[in-house]
Amino acid sequence: MLADYAVRAEDSQGRRHPEPAHPYRTAFQRDRDRVIHSRAFRRLEAKTQVFTRRFSDHFRNRLTHTIEVAQISRTIAGQLGLNVDLVEALALVHDIGHPPFGHAGEKALDGAMRAHGDFFDHNLHALRIVEDFEQRYAAFRGLNLTFEVREGIIKHSRDYSAAEFPHLSEYLLDQRPPLEAQLIDLTDEIAYDTADLDDGYEAHILSLEQIRAGLPLFELFYREADRAYADAPDKLKFNEALKGMLNRLVTDLITNTSRRIHNAGIGSLDAVRAHAQRLAAFSAQVDEERRQAKQFLYQNLYYSRELEPEKVDAERVVGELFDHWMAHPEALPGNYREKAASEPLQRVVCDYIAGMTDPYILQQHEKFCR
Numbered sequence: 290m291l292a293d294y295a296v297r298a299e300d301s302q303g304r305r306h307p308e309p310a311h312p313y314r315t316a317f318q319r320d321r322d323r324v325i326h327s328r329a330f331r332r333l334e335a336k337t338q339v340f341t342r343r344f345s346d347h348f349r350n351r352l353t354h355t356i357e358v359a360q361i362s363r364t365i366a367g368q369l370g371l372n373v374d375l376v377e378a379l380a381l382v383h384d385i386g387h388p389p390f391g392h393a394g395e396k397a398l399d400g401a402m403r404a405h406g407d408f409f410d411h412n413l414h415a416l417r418i419v420e421d422f423e424q425r426y427a428a429f430r431g432l433n434l435t436f437e438v439r440e441g442i443i444k445h446s447r448d449y450s451a452a453e454f455p456h457l458s459e460y461l462l463d464q465r466p467p468l469e470a471q472l473i474d475l476t477d478e479i480a481y482d483t484a485d486l487d488d489g490y491e492a493h494i495l496s497l498e499q500i501r502a503g504l505p506l507f508e509l510f511y512r513e514a515d516r517a518y519a520d521a522p523d524k525l526k527f528n529e530a531l532k533g534m535l536n537r538l539v540t541d542l543i544t545n546t547s548r549r550i551h552n553a554g555i556g557s558l559d560a561v562r563a564h565a566q567r568l569a570a571f572s573a574q575v576d577e578e579r580r581q582a583k584q585f586l587y588q589n590l591y592y593s594r595e596l597e598p599e600k601v602d603a604e605r606v607v608g609e610l611f612d613h614w615m616a617h618p619e620a621l622p623g624n625y626r627e628k629a630a631s632e633p634l635q636r637v638v639c640d641y642i643a644g645m646t647d648p649y650i651l652q653q654h655e656k657f658c659r
């Protein structure tokens with residue numbers, strides 16, 4: 290039961306290399322399956338989300354975070370009558386371009402690139418992975434994903450100007466992406482705002498008192514849980530409060546997006562694309578609550594003293610290996626040495642490092658930088 294503003298698989302703008310239709314899977318189901326079967330997807334298991342494995346095996350990594358984003362996205366997409374298969378493919382692929390060591394790794398890699406007049410962007414890197422680096426099929430390089438999935442990879446979290454990124458012009462940069470792609474950045478944030486509170490609490494970096502005092506939204510649901518389950522252990526009341534928060538964010542995103550679609554009189558995918566703003570959005574009040582949660586996490590978790598050593602390590606490991614391969618390109622693996630003949634060396638080194646898992650980059654650092 291797709292809404293009239295949803296993306297329909299049969300109307301897909303297609304793949305770079307045309308392929309016959311599959312007998313029982315739609316184009317977007319195939320794309321989702323191709324992502325799941327890719328190497329880059331499997332590597333997410335060994336990439337940091339916020340906490341490295343040093344803390345606990347119970348915490349999220351990029352793969353389990355990705356699965357949580359997919360779960361939340363499917364629920365919301367189903368309620369809005371969007372194409373759930375496309376949404377799932379986009380959710381599963383949304384973090385595939387992330388380097389090792391979470392945001393610290395990303396910052397370090399971007400910093401190293403900027404020293405060479407270049408930059409690192411995880412969406413653009415994700416596109417390079419699915420278009421080129423993944424090699425599974427005899428007939429073409431990359432995963433040969435549909436236009437809509439590639440467009441979503443680029444446009445889900447930000448806009449790119451055609452003037453600055455002429456090589457992306459095929460992705461209709463002057464138009465909004467379909468709602469299926471618009472959702473992903475918001476569901477990503479719902480997933481990590483709640484999950485990082487959970488992991489931060491389990492890691493004893495955030496205390497219950499601190500979260501209750503600093504986050505009115507959490508406090509609201511914690512008090513409710515405390516009334517309903519006065520004798521329950523704190524952690525279970527904590528879980529109930531998180532569940533309340535998650536539910537509020539999800540429900541608001543569904544109802545507010547639905548209201549915006551209705552108020553704007555949107556009745557087709559073309560109208561979604563042509564609309565001046567993105568239609569997927571929280572209400573003003575819940576958006577403010579979301580902003581508070583995010584700010585709380587930045588102040589008390591992401592920039593905490595406890596996570597500082599991980600960040601320092603990440604920047605040192607990424608920075609030193611980058612410099613090593615820039616000075617010794619002959620030490621790169623053969624396929625990267627070949628690439629360096631046709632692309633700037635810093636881009637090749639960046640691609641190599643960005644693909645690594647946390648354990649692998651540490652092993653490489655041990656080997657080359659000790």
Ligand code: MG
Binds near residue numbers: 354384477
């Ligand atoms: Mg994410």
